Amino acid sequence: MNRSTLSKQINKEQIDSLKNNTKAFLTFLQTKNDGTIIYVLEKLGRLKNGYSKQPLLNLLNNKNETIRSLALKNLAKIGDVSLLDTFVKFAKQDESTEVRRESVSAIGRLRNEKTIPVLIKLLSDKDPKVVMQAIRGLLVFLNHDQVKKELSRLLNHPNELIKEVINKEINGVSYGSQNSGKHDEFPKYLKNTIVQGDVLETLKYVPDESVHLTFTSPPYYNARDYSIYQSYDEYLKFLEKVFKEVHRVTKEGRFFVLNTSPIIIPRISRAHASKRYPIPYDIHPFLVKMGWEFIDDIVWMKPEASVKNRNAGFLQHRKPLGYKPNAITEMLMVYRKKTDKLIDWNMHQYSWDKIKKSKVQDKYETTNVWRIDPTFDRIHSAVFPMELCNRVVKYYSFVDDLIFDPFAGSGTLGRTAANLNRNFFLIEKEVKYVNRMKEDLIKQDDLFNQKNNQPNFTDIKNFIKIIKENI
Ligand SMILES: C[S@@+](CC[C@H](N)C(=O)[O-])C[C@H]1O[C@@H](n2cnc3c(N)ncnc32)[C@H](O)[C@@H]1O
Numbered sequence: 001m002n003r004s005t006l007s008k009q010i011n012k013e014q015i016d017s018l019k020n021n022t023k024a025f026l027t028f029l030q031t032k033n034d035g036t037i038i039y040v041l042e043k044l045g046r047l048k049n050g051y052s053k054q055p056l057l058n059l060l061n062n063k064n065e066t067i068r069s070l071a072l073k074n075l076a077k078i079g080d081v082s083l084l085d086t087f088v089k090f091a092k093q094d095e096s097t098e099v100r101r102e103s104v105s106a107i108g109r110l111r112n113e114k115t116i117p118v119l120i121k122l123l124s125d126k127d128p129k130v131v132m133q134a135i136r137g138l139l140v141f142l143n144h145d146q147v148k149k150e151l152s153r154l155l156n157h158p159n160e161l162i163k164e165v166i167n168k169e170i171n172g173v174s175y176g177s178q179n180s181g182k183h184d185e186f187p188k189y190l191k192n193t194i195v196q197g198d199v200l201e202t203l204k205y206v207p208d209e210s211v212h213l214t215f216t217s218p219p220y221y222n223a224r225d226y227s228i229y230q231s232y233d234e235y236l237k238f239l240e241k242v243f244k245e246v247h248r249v250t251k252e253g254r255f256f257v258l259n260t261s262p263i264i265i266p267r268i269s270r271a272h273a274s275k276r277y278p279i280p281y282d283i284h285p286f287l288v289k290m291g292w293e294f295i296d297d298i299v300w301m302k303p304e305a306s307v308k309n310r311n312a313g314f315l316q317h318r319k320p321l322g323y324k325p326n327a328i329t330e331m332l333m334v335y336r337k338k339t340d341k342l343i344d345w346n347m348h349q350y351s352w353d354k355i356k357k358s359k360v361q362d363k364y365e366t367t368n369v370w371r372i373d374p375t376f377d378r379i380h381s382a383v384f385p386m387e388l389c390n391r392v393v394k395y396y397s398f399v400d401d402l403i404f405d406p407f408a409g410s411g412t413l414g415r416t417a418a419n420l421n422r423n424f425f426l427i428e429k430e431v432k433y434v435n436r437m438k439e440d441l442i443k444q445d446d447l448f449n450q451k452n453n454q455p456n457f458t459d460i461k462n463f464i465k466i467i468k469e470n471i
Contacts, residue, residue: 006039015043022052029055034064041070047077060086065096072099076106081114088118091130101129108137116141120150128159135162139169168340175291175338177252179209183349186210186251186402186423189470194414194426196434197460199406200238202427203245205467210249211425212401215392215413217259217384218242221277227429232277240286242406247291249404253339253346255396256292258283259300259384261330280331292335298368300330300388306374332370332392350398357421358398365391379436380410389416397422411437414455424455 018025018040029037037059059071072090075083084107091103104122107115115137122134135154141147154166187210195202219227221235229235246256260279267274288294310324336343347355375385393416397403403417408426410433417424428434438457458466 003039006036010036010040010043012043015040015045019044019047022055025055026058029059034067037062038064038066038070041067041074044074047074049079051078053078053080053083057086060090065094065098068094068096069099069102072102072106076102076109079110081110081112084110084112084114084118091118091122097127097129100125100127101133104130104133104137108133108140111137111140113141116144116147120147123150123154128162131157131159131162132165135165142169173340175340177209177339179252181209183251183346184351184354184398184400186212187470189466190402190425191423191456192414192418192425192454193456193458193463194408194411194424194428194434194437195458195460195463196428196431197463198429199242199427200245202460202463203242203249203406205464206245206249206425207471208248209251210402211404212251212254213257213393213397214246214250214255214404214406215257215259215389215396216246216405216407217382217409218407220260220263220382221279222265236282236286239283240290243283243287243292244290246404246406247337250337252337253341253343254337255295256287256335256337257392257396258287258333258335259330259388260333261327280333284333287333287335291338293338294333295336296334296368298332298334298370300332301369301371302328302330302374304328332388334396354398354400360394364395375412377410377436380433383410384412386412386416389413390420393417393420393422408437409433411440415440 018028028040032040041059053075056071056075059067062068062071068090072087075086087103087106087110091100091107094100094103104119107119107122119134119137123131123138125131125134131154135151138147138151142151148170151166152170154162155170157163157166187207190206190210218239219235221232222228229238243256243258250256258280260283262276262278262280264274264276284294304326307326307328310326314322314324350358370388370391372385372387375383377383389412393403393413399421400423402423402425403413404425405411405413406427408414408428411426411428414424414426414437426437428437434457437455
């Protein structure tokens with residue numbers, strides 16, 4: 001029976017009357033199926049100290065682990081220290097990890113000093129979630145020297161989440177900003193600036209924590225003619241350096257959206273194989289290591305007719321192992337600059353008026369599959385579709401923010417940012433692509449060309465001069 005049918009059969013009043021009538025509750029639990037019992041246990045609500053425990057205690061022998069764990073969860077609400085031994089028994093012995101975690105949580109919820117020795121013992125449990133629940137219970141007693149000492153030992157725990165929680169609780173902030181500047185502001189000399197130059201050269205002169213959002217599509221290792229690398233290793237090392245700099249210039253807790261996809265380098269002759277490079281998967285590990293926290297993976301899906309057909313051979317021969325799907329997706333990997341602060345903190349850095357203006361009002365994409373047609377440009381061979389930039393800018397920035405693209409190409413991100421009342425900062429190495437951006441400016445209706453939003457084109461020499469004058 002599904003939940004909506006159950007909710008029609010058992011309403012809140014019936015659950016309340018069962019809850020307050022031990023005999024009726026016992027009979028109900030003996031006669032109903034597991035699904036119904038689980039539904040009622042989930043809806044039981046508050047239970048006061050002194051509540052009759054017997055019906056719930058009986059359920060601790062139930063074969064179904066979800067029922068046992070919900071029974072423990074409800075028993076914990078009663079706040080009765082005499083249940084400590086029962087909780088300890090299930091924390092130690094139950095075969096289900098779900099039940100063990102719930103038991104440890106129940107011990108913690110007692111908030112009683114008697115629980116300290118057992119919670120300390122549970123800190124050496126093998127299941128990190130059990131340890132986490134024990135930590136939660138012990139944090140209430142952090143002013144006890146022994147508790148602090150035992151929790152400090154976990155600074156060397158192998159589990160990364162445990163280490164992070166303990167570091168924050170014992171040592172205070174573990175990741176954070178040294179910058180005292182205002183979060184919603186940025187250096188004015190970067191406003192709507194387009195630098196023609198090498199990304200690493202240019203970024204050297206950009207101050208720490210200047211940009212609110214970076215969205216970029218880097219060169220795809222020798223797949224197009226605009227950038228050549230001697231080896232894949234050299235390519236990855238180059239990107240590592242760039243994204244370390246992007247990390248440095250990004251404001252605390254803000255986002256970096258990286259668009260890449262695996263690419264193929266065709267074979268030189270029929271005697272050799274072509275090679276496929278899994279770019280997003282190779283970049284990901286070093287991004288995390290340098291301090292980007294992985295947030296989401298979004299798939300950009302294109303119509304099949306718009307991509308290269310790899311099916312011709314298989315269509316004829318149909319032999320296994322020779323299968324080659326048409327690659328209609330690219331990845332948008334979403335990262336956040338690692339910080340102890342929650343995303344709420346970032347939101348609170350803006351005035352109510354700015355938040356209101358930035359709200360995503362219209363229809364928005366609810367899934368991580370974004371179906372968007374590619375755009376073809378007469379000058380640049382790999383431009384972002386405007387719609388892709390629209391979504392990233394709207395979902396991951398506020399109005400008046402500074403949006404950055406270190407590999408700007410034809411400047412699609414800049415145009416979108418201006419259109420959405422954000423500011424942009426772009427870097428592009430190739431003069432022909434920068435000229436393509438300049439050409440757009442001549443058009444009266446171009447989005448770059450907004451009042452008070454005149455872009456500032458500069459080469460790297462002039463950019464360095466501007467920076468030096470302003471620092
Ligand atoms: C995939 S394209 C970006 C296209 C862009 N998203 C658009 O909408 O037009 C990558 C761009 O990075 C530029 N690029 C490559 N190496 C660079 C470097 N070292 N410094 C600056 N730009 C570079 C290339 O010239 C190319 O235009």
